[in-house]
Amino acid sequence: MNVPAAWxxxxxxxxxxxxxxxxxxxxxxxxxxxxxxxxxxxVNLTFVTFSRTLSDIDGQAIVFFVxxxxxxxxxxGLGIVVAVFRRRPSSSVDExxxxxx
Amino acid sequence: xxxxxPSIHYLAILPVLIFFGAALLLMVGTALLRSKxxxxxxxxxxxxxxxxxxxxxFFQWRCVAKAGASTTIAHAIVLDDFSVIASAVIAVAVxxxxxxxxxxxxxxxxxxxxxxxxxxxxxxxxxxxxxxNDLIVIxxxxxxxxxxxxxxxxxxxxxxxxxxxxxxxxxxxxxASAIFIYGAALVYGATGSTNLTSISYFLGSNVLLRPGLLYxxxxxxxxxxxxxxxxxxxxxxxxxxxxxAPTPVTGFMxxxxxVGAFAALVRVLISSLGTQLDTWRPILWVLVVLTTVVGxxxxxxxxNAKRMLAYSSxxxxxxILLGVWAGxxxxxxxxxxYVMTYAPVVVASxxxxxxxxxxxxxxxxIEYYRGLARRQPWLGGALCVLLLSxxxxxxxxxxxxxxxxxxxxxxxxxxxxxxIALVSAAIAAYFYLRWAMALYADDDVEGVxxxxxxxxxxxxxxxVAVTILFGVWPGPLATLAQHATVLFTP
Numbered sequence: 001m002n003v004p005a006a007w008x009x010x011x012x013x014x015x016x017x018x019x020x021x022x023x024x025x026x027x028x029x030x031x032x033x034x035x036x037x038x039x040x041x042x043v044n045l046t047f048v049t050f051s052r053t054l055s056d057i058d059g060q061a062i063v064f065f066v067x068x069x070x071x072x073x074x075x076x077g078l079g080i081v082v083a084v085f086r087r088r089p090s091s092s093v094d095e096x097x098x099x100x101x
Numbered sequence: 102x103x104x105x106x107p108s109i110h111y112l113a114i115l116p117v118l119i120f121f122g123a124a125l126l127l128m129v130g131t132a133l134l135r136s137k138x139x140x141x142x143x144x145x146x147x148x149x150x151x152x153x154x155x156x157x158x159f160f161q162w163r164c165v166a167k168a169g170a171s172t173t174i175a176h177a178i179v180l181d182d183f184s185v186i187a188s189a190v191i192a193v194a195v196x197x198x199x200x201x202x203x204x205x206x207x208x209x210x211x212x213x214x215x216x217x218x219x220x221x222x223x224x225x226x227x228x229x230x231x232x233x234n235d236l237i238v239i240x241x242x243x244x245x246x247x248x249x250x251x252x253x254x255x256x257x258x259x260x261x262x263x264x265x266x267x268x269x270x271x272x273x274x275x276x277a278s279a280i281f282i283y284g285a286a287l288v289y290g291a292t293g294s295t296n297l298t299s300i301s302y303f304l305g306s307n308v309l310l311r312p313g314l315l316y317x318x319x320x321x322x323x324x325x326x327x328x329x330x331x332x333x334x335x336x337x338x339x340x341x342x343x344x345x346a347p348t349p350v351t352g353f354m355x356x357x358x359x360v361g362a363f364a365a366l367v368r369v370l371i372s373s374l375g376t377q378l379d380t381w382r383p384i385l386w387v388l389v390v391l392t393t394v395v396g397x398x399x400x401x402x403x404x405n406a407k408r409m410l411a412y413s414s415x416x417x418x419x420x421i422l423l424g425v426w427a428g429x430x431x432x433x434x435x436x437x438x439y440v441m442t443y444a445p446v447v448v449a450s451x452x453x454x455x456x457x458x459x460x461x462x463x464x465x466x467i468e469y470y471r472g473l474a475r476r477q478p479w480l481g482g483a484l485c486v487l488l489l490s491x492x493x494x495x496x497x498x499x500x501x502x503x504x505x506x507x508x509x510x511x512x513x514x515x516x517x518x519x520x521i522a523l524v525s526a527a528i529a530a531y532f533y534l535r536w537a538m539a540l541y542a543d544d545d546v547e548g549v550x551x552x553x554x555x556x557x558x559x560x561x562x563x564x565v566a567v568t569i570l571f572g573v574w575p576g577p578l579a580t581l582a583q584h585a586t587v588l589f590t591p
Contacts, residue, residue, distance in 0.1 A: 009290075016283055023276055032272050039279035043286050050290035059289060062237050066282060069244045073275055076248050080255055080271050084264045093272075096265045099341040 008049040015042035029081050029091045033074075040070045110173035112164055113180035113232070116154040116188050120225035123150040127218045143217040144203040150221060151196035154228075158189040170588040176296055177235040179368075182585035186437060187231035187364040190444050194356040195224045197448040197560045202349040204554040205455050209257065209347075209462065216256060220353065223249025227361030234588075236285040236295040236322075239365045243281065243329065246361055247274050250354060254346040257462060266345020273328065273338040281325025287318030297373035304376045319374055319381060323388075326369075329362045330418045331411075333391040340403075343411035344465070348458050351407060352451025355414045356444035363421055363440055367433055370425060372587050378428050385426045386518060392419030393525035401532045406454055406465045409532065410447075413491060416529050417443055423522055424506040427513040430586055435505035438582035442490075442498035442571065449564020450487045453480065456551050467539060472548055474540040480553055481540045483565045490568040492533040493526055497572035501579065 019039035023032050044063045051059025085091050111118075123146055131138050162185050165171075170181035198220060206213035226245025233239040251274065255267030289295050291314040292303045309315060324335065331339035343351045370381060396415030403409040421443075424436030457473070458464050474481025490497035503526060510519045553561075571578045 016279075019279070020276070023272070029268060029272070033275075036272070036275040036279055039276075040282070043279065043283045046283065046286040047289065050286065054290070054293050056293060058295065062289075062295065065237055065241060069241070069278075072244070072248055073278075076251050077271055077275065080251060080264060080267045083255055083258075084268045087261065093268070096268065099262055099265060099269070099345050 005049055005053045008045060012042045012045040012049065015039075015045070027092045027094050029085070029093050032093070033077055033081070036073070036077075037070060040066055107175035108173065110171065110178075110180065112157070112161060113171070113173050113178055115157045115161075116192070117225055117228045117232070119150055119153055119157065120221050120228060123147075124218050124221035124225065127214060127221070131214050131218075137212070138214050140203065140206055140213040143214040144199055147199035147217045147221060148196055151192045151199070154192040155189055158185050158192065161185045161188075172234055172298070172588070176298055177238050178232050179234040179588050180232065181588040183367070183433070183437060183587045184232045184364070186441065186581055186585040187360055188228050190360050190441050191224055191227050191231070191357055194353065194360070194444045194448050195220060197445065197452070197563065198349055198353040198356075200556040200560050201352065201448070201452045201455055204557045205347065205349045205462075208460060208554075209259065211256065211258070216253065219249040219252045219256075223247075223253065223353075224357055227357045230361035231364040233365060234297050234368065236288065236297070236369070239369070240278070240282050240285060242361065242365070243325075244278060246358065247278065247329075250274075250350075250358070253350045253353070254342060256350065257347040260345075260462065262345040263347060266342045269338055269345075270342045277325050277328030277335070280321050280328070284318045284321025284323075284325060287314050287321065289318075291315035291318060297368055300373045301375065304374070315377075316380065319377065320384070322369060323381065323384060326362055326366045327388060330359060330366070330421075331415050332388050332418055332422060333395040333415065336392070336396070336415050339415060340408045340411040343414075344405060344407045348407065348451055348455040348462055348465075351410075352448040352455075355410070355447045355451065359414075359418065359421065360440045360444060363425070363436060367425055367436060367587060371428055371433060375428070382426060382428065385422060386515075389419050389422045389426055389518060390521050392416070392422060393522045394419075394528070397525040397529035397532075400529060403532075404467055406457070406467055406470065406536075409467070409536070410450060410454070413529060413533070414447065416525060417447075417491070419525065420503060420506055420522060423510050423515075423518065426515065426518065427506075427509040429509060429513050431512060432506070432509040433587055434582045434585065435502075435509040437585055438505050438579060439502040441578060441582060442502045442568070445564045445567045446487055446490050446499065449561050450484070450491070452557050452560045452564070453484045453487065456480070456553060456557060459549070459551070467536065469548070470536065471539050471542045472544065473551070475543055476548060476550060477553075480551060480561070483561050485537045485540055486565050486568060487561075488533045488537050490572070492530050495572075496569070498568045498575065498578070500572065501575045505579070505582075 016039050019035040022035035047059040047062050226242045229242035251271045255264045257263035292300045327335040396412050400412035421439050424432045490499040493499040493503040507519045
């Protein structure tokens with residue numbers, strides 16, 4: 001079965017959209033965090049698809065860079081989440097309301 | 102079978118190497134040494150690294166003057182006058198921040214070695230952005246810069262607002278990075294490369310029948326940049342983060358992020374998508390109008406000094422965008438001149454705020470500034486000069502910076518845009534002057550005296566000296582900015 005490349009691009013766009021929508025609507029810091037990861041992986045899928053359609057290896061190499069960045073973001077992000085919610089009962093961002101104006 | 106390694110011009114990447122190397126060295130050092138590395142050692146390392154980087158910048162400048170601008174490492178890194186000057190500005194900002202942070206860390210009793218590791222790594226990312234000639238390298242620079250900053254923002258463990266600000270910055274910053282890299286992916290799909298030069302050649306020699314993919318990619322890249330430089334409507338994180346972050350970090354962010362992000366933005370929009378000027382200009386037009394006007398108007402209603410400077414820095418971001426909008430060589434020079442003059446001023450301003458903030462870093466209401474210049478004429482007077490420079494008063498560098506961007510915009514046929522920006526500057530002038538007047542108010546002469554440690558005092562003095570010296574005699578800086586052309590301008 002031949003799957004047109006466009007399908008992969010559309011799937012990636014949908015995944016990216018789900019991630020962006022989730023980030024803007026969900027209130028749990030951890031889920032917002034997962035949404036960012038989803039968006040980055042949608043980008044990876046886009047890169048691989050274009051890499052195939054263009055017959056260019058660069059797109060696949062870039063995926064590794066994006067993965068490393070995503071991993072680094074997880075490390076720093078979870079550290080911050082732990083630091084913030086150590087003194088609070090839940091991980092909902094609605095509790096973070098000291099900075100306003 | 103042999104593997105070919107692209108040739109590396111080490112002089113071009115030496116500043117980046119120095120910064121990353123020093124960060125690694127400090128990090129491994131703190132882990133291996135049994136005795137604690139003292140904060141004085143960490144501060145001197147950062148200072149030495151910044152000075153070394155400035156020296157390297159001098160040799161880079163001479164190299165470019167002799168052999169011309171060049172690319173290296175498979176065209177992913179550029180060495181041109183523009184990158185050299187931008188790197189030098191970053192090095193100066195890091196140097197100033199390190200000194201302020203030294204006094205701050207002693208006052209707040211935070212052990213500060215990690216602070217310097219993060220600051221060094223983060224500035225290394227910014228340096229990489231100024232030299233990047235590939236969307237992926239820009240992305241990596243942006244991420245290194247941001248990851249270090251997220252930690253720096255959360256650095257003050259005594260205040261809950263610090264980590265709260267870090268989480269907000271992290272979530273929105275991660276969002277912006279994801280949008281940016283998706284834009285890069287779409288541009289790659291449309292043009293077949295992520296290299297800025299190749300993109301430029303492709304667009305120059307081909308007619309895109311369906312440019313939708315390129316436009317979508319370009320728009321997403323622009324959104325990513327707008328987030329990072331806090332352009333309206335992508336600015337919502339910035340006042341909160343500026344307020345929550347430790348004050349020296351706020352100054353660092355305002356200076357270094359702006360230099361790195363604007364240098365990369367100039368490369369992407371002008372040297373890579375220069376052929377699409379007519380497409381991105383209207384978008385940038387709207388961004389500039391919103392950023393300048395909203396930044397200036399919202400600054401007026403703030404009662405917190407850090408938030409006020411946050412909105413003022415949004416207004417400044419709008420002005421820097423003006424130079425990018427012009428899209429000409431003159432506009433690029435004006436952009437560079439603006440960040441050159443703005444960076445030392447903003448770091449010095451936040452140094453004053455650090456001192457007034459007092460132990461605990463919490464006295465940031467505008468009330469604490471009433472009569473400051475009467476109690477302490479030097480400190481208050483310095484803040485007054487720094488505010489006037491941000492306002493754009495004559496005889497300060499701010500005046501020439503604003504004049505340069507506005508002139509380049511009028512030159513490029515944007516009279517209306519220049520007028521709107523001028524109006525926003527007038528609105529901003531109201532709150533700068535109100536603040537400056539409060540400094541000289543005589544109804545609260547018995548307030549608290551602010552202690553001025555020597556290093557921070559030197560930094561503030563340096564900021565004031567730069568703004569007045571080059572405000573009276575702008576020739577040398579302006580010549581530097583004019584000579585600092587970007588490689589591959591169409």
